[in-house]
Amino acid sequence: MDQDIALLLAVAQGDERAFTALYNRYHQRLAIHIYRITKSTELAEEVVHDVFLKIWLNRETLTGIGNFPVYLYVISKNAALNCLKRTAREKALTTDLDPALDQLPLAETSEEDYRYILIDEAIDRLPPQQRQAYLLARHERLTYTEVAMRMGLSKETVKKYLQIATEFISGYITKKLIISILFFIQNNL
Structure with a gap:
């Protein structure tokens, strides 16, 4: 957990190496978590990349996160559900x-x-x-x-x-x- 805090502080300050380390540390676990929701490898990868992009773009807020794994799983679950909704809308659009x-x-x-x-x-x-x-x-x-x-x-x-x-x-x-x-x-x- 202390390693997460150090990584989050470094990422919040714009350290790209720390961001890469954070990504490498959680990417695989997060992809498995998302796959369970989406049942699609492609969607899971897309959501993982979107989540980490969002984290990078909002990196200044990382200093206020107490439990990063919980935060990560919550935002990724929301992103996966939004992705499924968007996919359903796109399918409906092309069929209707x-x-x-x-x-x-x-x-x-x-x-x-x-x-x-x-x-x-x-x-x-x-x-x-x-x-x-x-x-x-x-x-x-x-x-x-x-x-x-x-x-x-x-x-x-x-x-x-x-x-x-x-x-x-x-x-x-x-x-x-x-x-x-x-x-x-x-x-x-």
């Missing part, structure tokens, strides 16, 4: 076909314009910090270092924000295009 698709301007909009509309929708759905980092890096063409300085973040945090934002945007566009295709097929058969 979103009624809002009736309003999609597919006939009047070029394929390229439609892609830009989807990109804008996806960007609007990003959390504020990720959206700001994405817009600064992609639209204003700032480097990671410049974005980090402007936002008061570390370069690694900016890099992670951009990775997550890009994955989210790609996934969002893919899902919307699949739904559009399914909708088109359904209405033209």
Whole structure:
């Protein structure tokens, strides 16, 4: 337990080696715990990475945690349940076909314009910090270092924000295009 306290204090001060040690210490146990909830290796890994990203991004709060293993299991359980809810919603979306698709301007909009509309929708759905980092890096063409300085973040945090934002945007566009295709097929058969 004393080792956890020392690691948490070091992580709270931004020590990446301490964070890696903390990750290595709990990753496997946490993955097993999450797998029991999700019954999916892929979801378990995704949740573990999300939990540790959240810990890193909120590292300043680590000094107030008395029992890290309990804290870790509680936030990971919540993250796993949220992940399962999100997965269920995504499945429902692709099987039930979103009624809002009736309003999609597919006939009047070029394929390229439609892609830009989807990109804008996806960007609007990003959390504020990720959206700001994405817009600064992609639209204003700032480097990671410049974005980090402007936002008061570390370069690694900016890099992670951009990775997550890009994955989210790609996934969002893919899902919307699949739904559009399914909708088109359904209405033209």
